[in-house]
Amino acid sequence: MKTCPNCKGEVDEKALVCPFCGTLLQNHMEITRSLSDTDFEEVIARFGTAHFSRMNLILQVRGASKTYVFDAETITELILGRLDPDTGESPEVDLQDCGAVEKGVSRRHAAVVKRDNSLHLVDRGSPNGTYLNGQRLIANQPRVLRDGDEVRLGHLVLVVSFEKLSPLGIDRL
Ligand SMILES: [Zn+2]
Structure with a gap:
């Protein structure tokens, strides 16, 4: 078990997202602690710090072979x-x-925004509505996005998942 830095909840060691508050649980601190100072500096020197906490947000369209990764x-x-x-903008x-x-x-229609290190889903006043796990969102009121959530925009369903990259993120580049 580990402790969520945001809500102090006890969460599974391998959890990517806090099940209580939706905070992205990054491993930077754990890696810092588990390595001796010398080891840590060596790793930073070789790879930089940016690779330690990489996690992907994956949005998969249900019924289509389309996946968005961020x-x-x-x-x-x-x-x-x-x-x-009208504008040609995507x-x-x-x-x-x-x-x-x-x-x-x-x-x-909607947006995924980061606040306090958590990802939130926000409806942008869409006429057909945005639903999170079957519940319609009130326009412009952010709701925490968690691993396994189902987001519906009108009649289009997206499945949300988080994927942690390898510590160095190299095998995916
Ligand atoms: Zn939490």
């Missing part, structure tokens, strides 16, 4: 929606090719 650390705001035919998660129009997805 480095959770770098997310500030991801817009979920579809191509805007949001970060462009669901155009997944039947977005027929399924009632707005151009800027």
